[in-house]
Amino acid sequence: MHMHIRDARAADAAAIAEIYNHAVLTTTASFDIEPKSVEDRARWLAGRSPLHPVIVAEVDGVVVGWGALSPYSERPAYSATVEVSVYVAESYRGNGGGRALTRALIERAHLAELHVLLARICTENMASIAMVRSIGFTEAGTMHEVGRKFGRWLDVVTWEYRIEDRCVTGSGSGDTHDESPGCRKEEDAR
Numbered sequence: 001m002h003m004h005i006r007d008a009r010a011a012d013a014a015a016i017a018e019i020y021n022h023a024v025l026t027t028t029a030s031f032d033i034e035p036k037s038v039e040d041r042a043r044w045l046a047g048r049s050p051l052h053p054v055i056v057a058e059v060d061g062v063v064v065g066w067g068a069l070s071p072y073s074e075r076p077a078y079s080a081t082v083e084v085s086v087y088v089a090e091s092y093r094g095n096g097g098g099r100a101l102t103r104a105l106i107e108r109a110h111l112a113e114l115h116v117l118l119a120r121i122c123t124e125n126m127a128s129i130a131m132v133r134s135i136g137f138t139e140a141g142t143m144h145e146v147g148r149k150f151g152r153w154l155d156v157v158t159w160e161y162r163i164e165d166r167c168v169t170g171s172g173s174g175d176t177h178d179e180s181p182g183c184r185k186e187e188d189a190r
C-alpha cells in the first residue's frame with residue numbers, strides 16, 4: 001500500500017478529528033476523554049509553526065493518518081524538546097503508516113534543529129511502544145497511575161529520541177534508517 005506523506009492543510013481538520021476521536025473514545029492512546037470538534041482541530045492546525053508541524057499520510061488522496069510535533073513545555077529551556085503524536089486510522093494500521101509518519105517527523109525535527117523527541121505512551125499501548133522502540137527511541141522511565149480513563153489508573157512510559165545521535169533521512173515513506181549529513185553516527189554517540 002503506497003502512503004504519501006505531506007504537510008497537513010486546513011482542509012484536513014475533519015479527517016484528523018475523525019481519526020483522533022476514534023482513539024479518544026475507544027483507547028488509552030490519548031488521555032483526552034471528550035472528542036474534539038472539527039472547528040477545534042482547524043484552530044489547532046492554524047496555530048502550528050514550522051517547529052511544531054502536523055503532517056498527514058494519504059492513500060489515494062484519502063487522509064488515513066496524521067502526526068504532529070508539539071511543544072513539550074512552554075518553559076523556554078525546553079524549547080528544543082518536542083512531543084511526538086502519531087495516529088493511523090484503524091483499518092489502515094499495520095501497513096507502515098505509523099512508522100513512515102514518525103520517521104518523517106524525526107526528519108522535520110532534524111531540519112528544524114530540534115534536539116529531543118519524546119513519546120509519552122500509556123503502558124497498555126503495546127503497538128505504539130513496539131513502534132517507537134523499532135525506530136530507535138529508548139525508554140526514559142515510567143510514571144505510575146498518572147492518568148485515569150475508563151475507570152482505571154494508567155501508567156505512562158516516556159520514550160526519548162536524541163536527534164544528534166541518530167537521524168532518519170528520506171521523505172518519510174521509506175524504511176531507511178541511517179545517518180544524515182551533520183548527524184553523528186550512532187556508534188559515535190555512545
Ligand SMILES: CC(C)(COP(=O)(O)OP(=O)(O)OC[C@H]1O[C@@H](n2cnc3c(N)ncnc32)[C@H](O)[C@@H]1OP(=O)(O)O)[C@@H](O)C(=O)NCCC(=O)NCCS
Binds near residue numbers: 085086094099
Ligand atoms: C501506534 C500506531 C500509530 C502504529 O501505526 P501502524 O501504521 O499500524 O504501524 P506500522 O504499520 O508502521 O508498524 C510499525 C511498527 O509498529 C509495531 N506495531 C504496529 N502495530 C503493532 C501491533 N498491533 N502490535 C505490536 N506491534 C505493532 C511493529 O513494531 C511495527 O513494525 P513491523 O511491522 O516491522 O513489525 C497505530 O497503532 C495507532 O494509530 N494506534 C492508535 C494511536 C496511538 O496509539 N498512537 C500513538 C500514541 S502518540
